[in-house]
Amino acid sequence: MTTIQTSMPEAGKVIPRSSAWDRLWINRNWLAMWFMLPAAAFLILFLAYPLFLGVWMSFTDDRIGRGGVFVGLENYEWLRDDSIFWLSVFNTLLYTIVASAIKFAVGLYLALLLNRHMPFKALIRAAVLIPFIVPTVLSAIAFWWIYDSQFSIISWSLIKMGLISHNINFLGDSNWARASVIFANIWRGVPFVAITLLAGLQTVSPSLYEAATLDGATSWQRFRFITYPLLTPIIAVVMTFSVLFTFTDFQLIWALTRGGPVNATHLMATLSYQRGILSGRLGEGAAIATAMIPFLLAAIAISWFGMQRRKWQQGTDND
Amino acid sequence: MASVQIHDVRKSFGGFEVLHGVSVPIEDGQFVVLVGPSGCGKSTLLRMLAGLEKITSGTISIGDRVVNDVQPKERDIAMVFQNYALYPHMTVAQNMGFSLKLRGADKSEIDQKVNRAADILDLRRLLERFPRQLSGGQRQRVAMGRAIVRDPQVFLFDEPLSNLDAKLRVAMRAEIKELHQRLKTTTVYVTHDQIEAMTMADKIVVMQDGIVEQMGAPLELYDRPENKFVAGFIGSPAMNFLEGTLKVNGGQPWVETANGAKLPITAAPAAANDKSVTYGIRPEHLEFADDGIEAEVVVVEPMGSETQVVARIGTQDIIAIFRDRRPVAPGDKIHLRPRANSAHLFDKETGKRVN
Numbered sequence: 001m002t003t004i005q006t007s008m009p010e011a012g013k014v015i016p017r018s019s020a021w022d023r024l025w026i027n028r029n030w031l032a033m034w035f036m037l038p039a040a041a042f043l044i045l046f047l048a049y050p051l052f053l054g055v056w057m058s059f060t061d062d063r064i065g066r067g068g069v070f071v072g073l074e075n076y077e078w079l080r081d082d083s084i085f086w087l088s089v090f091n092t093l094l095y096t097i098v099a100s101a102i103k104f105a106v107g108l109y110l111a112l113l114l115n116r117h118m119p120f121k122a123l124i125r126a127a128v129l130i131p132f133i134v135p136t137v138l139s140a141i142a143f144w145w146i147y148d149s150q151f152s153i154i155s156w157s158l159i160k161m162g163l164i165s166h167n168i169n170f171l172g173d174s175n176w177a178r179a180s181v182i183f184a185n186i187w188r189g190v191p192f193v194a195i196t197l198l199a200g201l202q203t204v205s206p207s208l209y210e211a212a213t214l215d216g217a218t219s220w221q222r223f224r225f226i227t228y229p230l231l232t233p234i235i236a237v238v239m240t241f242s243v244l245f246t247f248t249d250f251q252l253i254w255a256l257t258r259g260g261p262v263n264a265t266h267l268m269a270t271l272s273y274q275r276g277i278l279s280g281r282l283g284e285g286a287a288i289a290t291a292m293i294p295f296l297l298a299a300i301a302i303s304w305f306g307m308q309r310r311k312w313q314q315g316t317d318n319d
Numbered sequence: 320m321a322s323v324q325i326h327d328v329r330k331s332f333g334g335f336e337v338l339h340g341v342s343v344p345i346e347d348g349q350f351v352v353l354v355g356p357s358g359c360g361k362s363t364l365l366r367m368l369a370g371l372e373k374i375t376s377g378t379i380s381i382g383d384r385v386v387n388d389v390q391p392k393e394r395d396i397a398m399v400f401q402n403y404a405l406y407p408h409m410t411v412a413q414n415m416g417f418s419l420k421l422r423g424a425d426k427s428e429i430d431q432k433v434n435r436a437a438d439i440l441d442l443r444r445l446l447e448r449f450p451r452q453l454s455g456g457q458r459q460r461v462a463m464g465r466a467i468v469r470d471p472q473v474f475l476f477d478e479p480l481s482n483l484d485a486k487l488r489v490a491m492r493a494e495i496k497e498l499h500q501r502l503k504t505t506t507v508y509v510t511h512d513q514i515e516a517m518t519m520a521d522k523i524v525v526m527q528d529g530i531v532e533q534m535g536a537p538l539e540l541y542d543r544p545e546n547k548f549v550a551g552f553i554g555s556p557a558m559n560f561l562e563g564t565l566k567v568n569g570g571q572p573w574v575e576t577a578n579g580a581k582l583p584i585t586a587a588p589a590a591a592n593d594k595s596v597t598y599g600i601r602p603e604h605l606e607f608a609d610d611g612i613e614a615e616v617v618v619v620e621p622m623g624s625e626t627q628v629v630a631r632i633g634t635q636d637i638i639a640i641f642r643d644r645r646p647v648a649p650g651d652k653i654h655l656r657p658r659a660n661s662a663h664l665f666d667k668e669t670g671k672r673v674n
């Protein structure tokens with residue numbers, strides 16, 4: 001690498017009559033382009049292309065096995081009048097908001113707990129990660145048993161304790177089904193939030209807490225005025241990811257309920273799969289998937305603008 | 320403001336004792352410096368005073384109140400940390416006003432007190448900055464400002480200057496000293512730099528391995544160190560030590576080294592003839608004299624106001640400082656005579672002072 005010229009004027013001097021072709025290889029800016037090319041190609045091939053293909057398909061009446069023609073907004077017009085689609089939008093928002101909020105609260109609480117000195121700290125931290133490591137489908141099967149209409153361990157225990165007299169139909173009743181899938185999602189998502197926030201907590205210098213203690217802060221005030229503000233950047237990142245993952249969740253729902261009962265747990269992702277792949281109406285499925293994009297962009301925008309405001313941690317030294 | 324009594328305080332970390340019964344009386348308004356080598360327990364003692372570490376046994380009182388079981392925030396002390404521990408997400412003004420805000424003071428009172436502290440420390444222009452936009456010395460001042468605003472009974476400093484460069488350190492040293500003269504708040508200051516201790520303290524407490532070796536006014540420690548450790552620790556360049564045996568054959572006593580040099584002392588110490596002793600003499604108490612001990616010059620360091628000479632007696636190097644300029648060069652043979660009334664004698668085994 002020592003032969004690369006490090007400044008452009010130098011390069012101009014050393015090779016006074018370089019051809020355009022030579023410049024393409026020696027000029028720093030061009031060189032940077034070449035180095036970025038593989039990554040760019042990769043992104044274009046595997047991210048941009050499917051995205052644009054999906055958006056394009058939503059404007060066609062593609063079906064599996066038969067190319068379609070451009071139909072403009074017809075798919076979207078259909079969706080506008082489709083009550084199941086709107087139900088899935090409602091379900092997705094409910095699922096995302098409730099699950100994310102609880103994941104945040106529980107994850108933060110766990111992180112604060114794990115950040116304390118306690119015996120078997122490493123072991124407990126490892127245990128917290130388990131739900132995250134288990135493959136989704138596997139944990140879905142476990143939950144499927146836990147929620148089984150006849151053999152549910154929850155119903156069994158509650159009956160034994162004399163709190164209820166009949167089995168709860170966890171996955172058969174609309175509201176129970178919603179609560180059940182949300183709970184399963186929380187169980188899976190909490191470790192990610194907890195461990196990431198724990199990592200953030202550990203970057204806060206203990207002497208800040210000591211200083212605050214001497215300044216007269218109670219433990220709640222230390223959390224409110226020291227921990228929380230110092231943690232907001234990482235909270236913004238982790239919650240953005242959490243919201244994106246929850247909003248686009250598919251596996252867990254599909255393994256547990258397939259969107260039932262009577263579409264009560266259909267999310268936009270599962271509905272899109274059902275319409276696009278199972279029913280073969282690719283165009284309509286693509287339109288549902290594309291309809292998710294504005295929500296996702298909104299989530300990203302909110303967290304991005306949230307992070308913008310924190311002046312104290314920006315790199316420049318003059319405001 | 321208040322006096323502080325540290326009485327027979329011990330501290331163990333999981334069965335391992337690091338402070339072995341430390342007692343330090345501190346008068347109201349005194350500036351006390353805890354000094355000692357790394358790991359001797361200075362920070363631990365300070366943190367116990369602040370309430371950040373539990374006291375294993377013994378008592379600490381502030382004013383006439385025993386504070387062993389008093390929460391840090393009720394002790395009415397303010398501490399300046401070595402790394403300053405400024406809240407990175409708060410401006411200078413918010414950092415300084417934080418304790419008042421927690422106390423529920425109203426905005427105008429906070430502003431007024433913060434501004435007063437900012438004036439004292441020349442921080443007015445920086446009030447709206449965040450800590451990361453400040454230089455090391457400015458951060459240091461903000462940390463002090465945070466302490467001043469509290470108007471506490473006692474100030475605690477844990478090596479507040481060790482992150483600064485040499486020049487700034489000297490400047491801040493003077494600033495802290497001046498601040499103390501102005502506010503007259505009882506202060507406990509930890510450092511491992513004996514020059515800081517000498518220049519700032521009303522009273523120095525020299526610690527080693529969890530015990531107090533000696534305490535007293537700076538010049539007291541300098542002129543009459545109780546033991547060899549304190550003698551070697553206080554003063555720069557350090558005191559020279561020569562091993563020898565005590566000779567008290569009537570008349571004038573002296574110390575004789577292995578190679579036969581006779582080191583003068585004034586009064587006969589309370590020790591037996593032929594006792595093994597360590598003879599201590601400070602570099603500035605050596606003078607040229609034709610009847611002195613023969614030494615070979617190894618290094619000459621002219622400083623302008625004085626000249627430091629490293630000379631070899633037998634196999635041992637000693638340092639001498641002269642205010643008058645003499646043409647000496649490495650390799651020269653010189654004769655040095657210790658000033659008898661400035662010599663220190665220590666028991667060779669125990670290190671205790673014997674004269």
Ligand SMILES: Nc1ncnc2c1ncn2[C@@H]1O[C@H](COP(=O)(O)OP(=O)(O)OP(=O)(O)O)[C@@H](O)[C@H]1O
Nearest residue numbers: 332337355356357358359360361362363364510511
């Ligand atoms: N939390 C702790 N757990 C166990 N041992 C500790 C703890 N804190 C300090 N020690 C031990 O106590 C002794 C004194 O430590 P301390 O921090 O008070 O030293 P110091 O005099 O402040 O040193 P320095 O000048 O390096 O800051 C050391 O031997 C240290 O290893």
Ligand SMILES: [Mg+2]
Nearest residue numbers: 361362363478
């Ligand atoms: Mg220390």
